[in-house]
Amino acid sequence: MTALHSSAPLEPGAEVDLVVTGIAHGGVGVARHEGRVVFVADAIPGERVRALVTDAKKKSFARATTVEVLDASADRREHIWAEASISRAPEDRAGGAEFGHISLERQRSLKAEVLADAMSRFGGVEFAAEGDDDLASALAEIVEPPPSFIDEETDEPEADTGLGYRTRVRLHVDPETGAVGPYAARSRRVIPVESLPLATEGVNQIAPLADLMPGVETVDLVDPSGDDPRMLLTLSGESQRSGASDPIHEWVEDRGFLVRAGGFWQVHRAAPAVLFTAVRDAVSDLIADGRFEPGAGNLDLYGGAGLLAAAVAEAAGTGVKIATVESDAAATEDAAENLSSLVGALAHTARVDRHLADLLKASAPVRDRLRRGTVVLDPPRSGAGNGVTAQLVELSPMNIVYVACDPVSLARDTRSLRDAGYELTGLRAFDIFPHTHHFESLAVFQRA
Numbered sequence: 456m457t458a459l460h461s462s463a464p465l466e467p468g469a470e471v472d473l474v475v476t477g478i479a480h481g482g483v484g485v486a487r488h489e490g491r492v493v494f495v496a497d498a499i500p501g502e503r504v505r506a507l508v509t510d511a512k513k514k515s516f517a518r519a520t521t522v523e524v525l526d527a528s529a530d531r532r533e534h535i536w537a538e539a540s541i542s543r544a545p546e547d548r549a550g551g552a553e554f555g556h557i558s559l560e561r562q563r564s565l566k567a568e569v570l571a572d573a574m575s576r577f578g579g580v581e582f583a584a585e586g587d588d589d590l591a592s593a594l595a596e597i598v599e600p601p602p603s604f605i606d607e608e609t610d611e612p613e614a615d616t617g618l619g620y621r622t623r624v625r626l627h628v629d630p631e632t633g634a635v636g637p638y639a640a641r642s643r644r645v646i647p648v649e650s651l652p653l654a655t656e657g658v659n660q661i662a663p664l665a666d667l668m669p670g671v672e673t674v675d676l677v678d679p680s681g682d683d684p685r686m687l688l689t690l691s692g693e694s695q696r697s698g699a700s701d702p703i704h705e706w707v708e709d710r711g712f713l714v715r716a717g718g719f720w721q722v723h724r725a726a727p728a729v730l731f732t733a734v735r736d737a738v739s740d741l742i743a744d745g746r747f748e749p750g751a752g753n754l755d756l757y758g759g760a761g762l763l764a765a766a767v768a769e770a771a772g773t774g775v776k777i778a779t780v781e782s783d784a785a786a787t788e789d790a791a792e793n794l795s796s797l798v799g800a801l802a803h804t805a806r807v808d809r810h811l812a813d814l815l816k817a818s819a820p821v822r823d824r825l826r827r828g829t830v831v832l833d834p835p836r837s838g839a840g841n842g843v844t845a846q847l848v849e850l851s852p853m854n855i856v857y858v859a860c861d862p863v864s865l866a867r868d869t870r871s872l873r874d875a876g877y878e879l880t881g882l883r884a885f886d887i888f889p890h891t892h893h894f895e896s897l898a899v900f901q902r903a
């Protein structure tokens with residue numbers, strides 16, 4: 456039986472037995488079958504699994520999904536979401552919790568491996584163990600867990616379950632049946648589910664999981680820290696979401712932010728505070744090293760509603776000069792409001808590449824102020840990219856504080872910045888998407 460599976464050809468629909476030896480970007484295991492790489496979903500490095508081949512078009516690699524665990528890892532757990540478990544057929548598994556079958560500690564060490572591997576292969580940065588630590592334990596500490604919340608009933612810190620954190624969830628509607636649910640992993644098939652274990656209680660209370668919603672395309676559930684949870688609907692064939700521009704309030708510790716219901720806001724209920732604090736601390740370190748000038752041309756690129764510019768101001772004082780650049784006009788309006796207590800803050804609606812192109816044509820005194828400045832950037836998943844990175848290098852700010860949600864994009868941009876003479880002086884990572892393969896990183900670069 457095993458021998459038959461082991462030698463089965465790699466073609467869609469075939470089942471093969473695989474030994475999973477590593478983890479790849481995207482949260483999939485890496486195995487080999489007759490010399491060819493196979494990316495295996497729902498497995499853990501160290502396991503032997505039987506997997507269904509789902510895609511074998513490429514010569515260099517194939518894709519497969521675990522259907523049975525033959526030798527389980529000690530880190531395998533019952534999936535946190537019954538509807539995403541491997542007891543279901545691959546096409547019936549809910550997507551969005553692809554690490555939900557792994558212990559939280561191992562999830563974090565796998566994320567650390569992905570970061571270290573990306574930094575080594577694309578960024579030219581090798582992770583080294585410090586002191587008596589071996590590399591594995593040094594790596595294990597790179598990805599920091601989110602802080603515990605205090606349970607309002609017991610006044611004790613909540614257990615670290617990695618559940619109940621998403622304040623934003625998008626559900627989809629099956630165009631034929633009207634059923635509402637998440638997409639299946641790697642497909643656009645709507646999977647009806649009984650609950651959303653990664654989402655907050657507020658999101659779960661309003662989630663229309665048992666309803667049929669014909670004529671609706673997407674259902675966005677939003678649970679702001681300062682307002683009641685709400686649902687934004689996109690009707691079939693329309694691009695606007697109902698209520699998307701309604702103002703809502705978010706709290707980051709004791710600081711209030713105005714945001715649009717449909718605008719960008721960090722997803723984990725702890726994430727705004729985690730990233731605010733990390734950027735504030737990075738800027739405080741630059742100040743302590745005499746490398747930060749409050750009156751220089753400081754920038755918060757991809758600035759959203761101004762969360763990270765506010766973090767810079769918390770470290771550098773309310774007299775800091777800083778401009779946010781954001782393509783969404785409504786988010787820029789919110790940033791202007793959120794930063795209104797800072798006399799030196801400006802909020803621009805612009806694409807970052809276009810804004811930087813304008814700055815590069817500015818007068819010599821303006822260019823000099825920008826050269827003495829610090830750039831914070833928090834781009835979408837694709838990263839700054841070669842174009843914006845080249846513009847940053849030409850602008851040549853003293854420091855770059857880069858917040859990244861994709862480790863490979865960060866690593867690629869790290870190489871460009873290092874090649875241009877920037878030194879990577881700090882790197883942290885935060886597990887603010889538990890039970891998924893995602894995590895956030897913060898890298899600090901200093902001009903030599």
Ligand SMILES: C[S@@+](CC[C@H](N)C(=O)[O-])C[C@H]1O[C@@H](n2cnc3c(N)ncnc32)[C@H](O)[C@@H]1O
Pocket residue numbers: 719720721730757758759760761762763780781782783786805806807808833834835
């Ligand atoms: C990851 S979010 C970060 C927002 C903000 N820093 C925060 O933490 O709330 C990225 C933001 O970049 C904006 N954006 C995406 N592409 C852009 C571009 N080319 N130029 C300017 N802003 C862009 C999005 O609208 C979004 O608000």
